[in-house]
Amino acid sequence: MINGQASIEIRDLYKIFGRSPEQHVGRVRSGLSKAELGKVHGHILGLNNINISMPAGKIQVIMGLSGSGKSTLIRHINRLIEPTFGSIMIDGRNILEMSELELREFRRNKTAMVFQRFALLPHRTVLDNVIFGLEVRGIDKARSRAIGMRWIERVGLVGFEKRYPEELSGGMQQRVGLARALSNDASILLMDEAYSALDPLIRTDMQTMLLELQAELKKTVVFITHDLDEALRLGDQIVILRDGSIIQQGHSQDILLNPADDYIERFVKDVNRARFLKVDAVMEPIPPSVNRSLPTLMSGSTLETAAVELTNSPSYEATVVDSAGKPLGAVSLRKITAAMSSAIAKHEAMKRDVAIDAVDACDR
Amino acid sequence: MEWLFKFPQLDADFLLTIKRATDGSLRSITRLYGDTIENFFYPLQQVLIFFEDIITGSPWPLVIVVLAGVAWFAARRWSVVAAVVGTLIAIGLLGLWQDAMKTISLVFTATVFSIALGMPLGIFMNRFQRVGAVIETVLDVMQTMPPFVYLIPVVMLLGIGRVPGFIAVVIYAVPPIIRLTDLGIRLVDKEVLEAADAYGCSRGQKLWKVQMPLAMPTIMAGVNQTIMMALGMVVIASMIGVQGLGLNVLQAIANQYFTQGIFNGFAIVGIAIIFDRTSQAYGRRLQMRQATRA
Ligand SMILES: Nc1ncnc2c1ncn2[C@@H]1O[C@H](COP(=O)(O)OP(=O)(O)OP(=O)(O)O)[C@@H](O)[C@H]1O
Ligand SMILES: [Mg+2]
Numbered sequence: 213m214i215n216g217q218a219s220i221e222i223r224d225l226y227k228i229f230g231r232s233p234e235q236h237v238g239r240v241r242s243g244l245s246k247a248e249l250g251k252v253h254g255h256i257l258g259l260n261n262i263n264i265s266m267p268a269g270k271i272q273v274i275m276g277l278s279g280s281g282k283s284t285l286i287r288h289i290n291r292l293i294e295p296t297f298g299s300i301m302i303d304g305r306n307i308l309e310m311s312e313l314e315l316r317e318f319r320r321n322k323t324a325m326v327f328q329r330f331a332l333l334p335h336r337t338v339l340d341n342v343i344f345g346l347e348v349r350g351i352d353k354a355r356s357r358a359i360g361m362r363w364i365e366r367v368g369l370v371g372f373e374k375r376y377p378e379e380l381s382g383g384m385q386q387r388v389g390l391a392r393a394l395s396n397d398a399s400i401l402l403m404d405e406a407y408s409a410l411d412p413l414i415r416t417d418m419q420t421m422l423l424e425l426q427a428e429l430k431k432t433v434v435f436i437t438h439d440l441d442e443a444l445r446l447g448d449q450i451v452i453l454r455d456g457s458i459i460q461q462g463h464s465q466d467i468l469l470n471p472a473d474d475y476i477e478r479f480v481k482d483v484n485r486a487r488f489l490k491v492d493a494v495m496e497p498i499p500p501s502v503n504r505s506l507p508t509l510m511s512g513s514t515l516e517t518a519a520v521e522l523t524n525s526p527s528y529e530a531t532v533v534d535s536a537g538k539p540l541g542a543v544s545l546r547k548i549t550a551a552m553s554s555a556i557a558k559h560e561a562m563k564r565d566v567a568i569d570a571v572d573a574c575d576r
Numbered sequence: 577m578e579w580l581f582k583f584p585q586l587d588a589d590f591l592l593t594i595k596r597a598t599d600g601s602l603r604s605i606t607r608l609y610g611d612t613i614e615n616f617f618y619p620l621q622q623v624l625i626f627f628e629d630i631i632t633g634s635p636w637p638l639v640i641v642v643l644a645g646v647a648w649f650a651a652r653r654w655s656v657v658a659a660v661v662g663t664l665i666a667i668g669l670l671g672l673w674q675d676a677m678k679t680i681s682l683v684f685t686a687t688v689f690s691i692a693l694g695m696p697l698g699i700f701m702n703r704f705q706r707v708g709a710v711i712e713t714v715l716d717v718m719q720t721m722p723p724f725v726y727l728i729p730v731v732m733l734l735g736i737g738r739v740p741g742f743i744a745v746v747i748y749a750v751p752p753i754i755r756l757t758d759l760g761i762r763l764v765d766k767e768v769l770e771a772a773d774a775y776g777c778s779r780g781q782k783l784w785k786v787q788m789p790l791a792m793p794t795i796m797a798g799v800n801q802t803i804m805m806a807l808g809m810v811v812i813a814s815m816i817g818v819q820g821l822g823l824n825v826l827q828a829i830a831n832q833y834f835t836q837g838i839f840n841g842f843a844i845v846g847i848a849i850i851f852d853r854t855s856q857a858y859g860r861r862l863q864m865r866q867a868t869r870a
Binding site (some may be wrong): 292316320327331344348 | 765767768770771773774775776777778781785786789790792862
C-alpha cells in the first residue's frame with residue numbers, strides 16, 4: 213500500500229514575486245532585505261534562503277504568522293510555484309529540472325495535497341471527489357471506486373459517498389479532502405493549513421486521525437499551521453518562518469526548550485509545556501549506581517503524565533524505558549517541574565518587566 | 577465663417593469611390609462564388625428545414641408534452657411546466673400555432689448553433705488572453721451595431737431566405753455565450769484550480785473536469801441571454817425572408833393591423849417566457865450545487 217518513501221531536500225531556495233525577479237535575486241542573496249526590496253525595487257520577497265531537509269516518513273511542520281511565506285514554500289514542493297533560485301531534491305531527483313510531462317507524472321504519483329478551504333469539486337459527489345486523483349491518472353472506474361470507498365471508510369464518511377460537498381459540514385468536507393489525498397497513495401502529503409478552517413474540537417479529532425493514519429502509512433507529510441499547539445502535537449520536525457526566512461528549525465522539543473529569539477518565544481510562551489514536552493527531552497544519563505527498584509516511564513510520555521505518575525509513586529526518580537523495556541535515561545520530579553515551569557518563570561519575569569516599564573512611564 | 581458649420585468631410589468623390597469599390601467587390605464575390613457559397617450553406621438549409629418540418633409536422637399534443645417534459649427536466653418545478661403549457665395553449669387558441677412553431681424551431685436551432693460556435697470561442701478567448709482582448713472588442717462592436725446593418729452583407733452574399741435570416745440571427749445572438757463562457761472559466765475558484773494542478777491534471781482534464789463544469793451556471797446565463805437575443809432578432813430577420821411570428825408582426829406594421837401586431841407580439845413574449853424560465857431554472861439548479869464556494 214505504501215508507495216515508497218520520499219525525502220525532501222530544499223537548498224538555497226529563493227522566491228521573489230514581481231516583474232523581473234531574476235534581476236534582483238543576486239542582490240537578495242548578498243543580503244538585500246525584504247523591506248528594501250519592496251520599497252526600492254517594488255518586488256516582494258516571498259522566500260529567502262530556505263534550507264530544509266525533510267526526512268522520509270516523518271511529519272514536517274512549517275509554522276509562521278500570516279504572510280510569512282508558508283503557502284509559497286509548500287507550493288514549491290509540487291512546483292505549483294516556480295522558484296527564482298535554488299534546488300528541490302525529492303528522492304535524489306531535482307524536481308526543478310522536470311519537463312512539464314515529467315512534472316505531471318510526479319504530481320500524479322508522488323504528491324497529494326490538502327487545502328485550507330478544502331478545494332473540493334462542488335459538482336461531484338463525495339466518492340467522485342475522492343477518486344479525482346485516480347481518475348486523472350486514468351485508473352479504471354471500478355478499481356478507483358473500490359480504493360475510494362476504502363478511504364471513505366477510513367476517514368469515517370461511510371454513508372455519505374453519494375452526497376455533495378455542500379451537504380457536508382466543514383470537518384466532513386476536509387475528511388473528503390484527506391480521503392482524496394490518501395487515495396492517491398502518494399508518498400508525499402502536502403497539507404496547507406488543512407485544519408485552520410475547522411473549529412477546535414473537530415480540529416483535534418482530525419489531528420488524531422492524521423497521527424493514527426501516519427503511524428500506519430509513514431508518509432512524508434508537510435503540514436502547515438499557524439497554531440503552535442497543532443505544530444507540537446503533529447510535528448516531528450518544525451520549521452518557523454518569518455518574512456520568508458527560516459528563523460528556527462529543529463525538533464519540536466528543542467524549540468520549546470530553547471526558542472531562538474523573541475518572536476519564537478512569544479509563540480512558545482502560551483503553550484502548555486507539560487503537555488508537549490517529553491521526558492526524553494529532560495532525561496539524563498542513568499547514573500552508574502542503578503537502582504533496580506525505580507519506577508519506569510515510557511519514552512515519549514509527556515511531562516504531565518510523568519509528573520502525575522511520580523507524584524503517586526514512593527520515589528522521586530524514575531527510569532525512562534523504550535517500548536522494549538530497555539532503559540534510556542533517568543529523570544527526577546525536580547527536573548520535570550523545573551522544565552515545566554521555566555517558561556512560566558520567564559513569562560512572569562517578562563510581565564514584571566512590562567509592569568516596571570509601565571511604572572517608569574508613569575513616573576516620567 | 578461657413579467652414580465652422582460644415583464639417584470638413586473627406587472629398588465626396590473619394591468617399592463614393594470607396595463605397596463603390598467595396599460594394600462592387602462584394603457583388604463580384606457573389607457573382608463569382610455565389611453558387612459555391614450557396615452550396616456551402618446547403619447542408620445548413622437542410623438542417624433548418626429538417627427541424628422546422630419535425631416541429632410543424634408533429635401533432636400539437638405531442639409538441640406540448642415534449643416541451644413540458646423539457647421544462648420539467650430543466651426546472652423540476654411544476655410552476656414552470658404549467659407556465660409552458662399555458663402559454664402554448666394560449667398561442668394555439670389565438671391561431672398562431674404554425675407560426676409559433678416556426679419561430680420556436682428557428683430560435684432553437686439558432687441557439688444550438690450559437691452554443692456550438694460560442695463555447696469553443698469563449699474557451700479559446702480564455703486560453704489566449706491576448707487574442708481574447710481583440711475578440712472582446714469585436715464583440716463590443718457586434719453588440720452595439722444596429723442589427724439591420726448585419727442584414728446587408730448577408731443579403732448581398734446569400735440573398736433572401738431561410739439561411740441568411742438564420743445567419744443574421746446567430747451573428748446577433750452569439751456574443752453573450754462567448755463572453756460568459758470566458759467569464760465563467762475566469763471565475764472558477766483559484767484553490768480548486770490549484771487542486772486540479774496539484775493532482776496532475778493535463779490542460780484538457782482541467783478544462784473538462786474542473787473549469788467547464790464549474791463555469792456551467794455562468795455559461796447557462798449566457799445561453800439564456802443568447803435565446804432572448806435570438807427571439808428579439810426574429811422580427812428583424814423576417815425582413816429577409818424568415819417565416820413565423822416575426823413575419824406577421826412585419827405585415828402588421830406595414831398594413832397597420834394593430835390587433836395582429838399585438839397578438840403576434842404577445843406570442844413572441846410567451847415564447848420568450850417559456851425559454852427564459854426553463855433555461856434560467858436550469859441554470860439556477862446548476863448554481864445550487866455549487867453554492868458552497870462563495
Ligand atoms: N502571486 C503573488 N504575487 C505577489 N506576492 C505574493 C504572491 N503570492 C504570495 N505573495 C506574497 O508572499 C508573501 C507570503 O505569502 P504566503 O501566501 O506564502 O503567506 P502564508 O504564510 O501562507 O500566509 P497565510 O497564513 O495568510 O496563508 C506575502 O507577503 C504575500 O503577499
Ligand atoms: Mg497560506
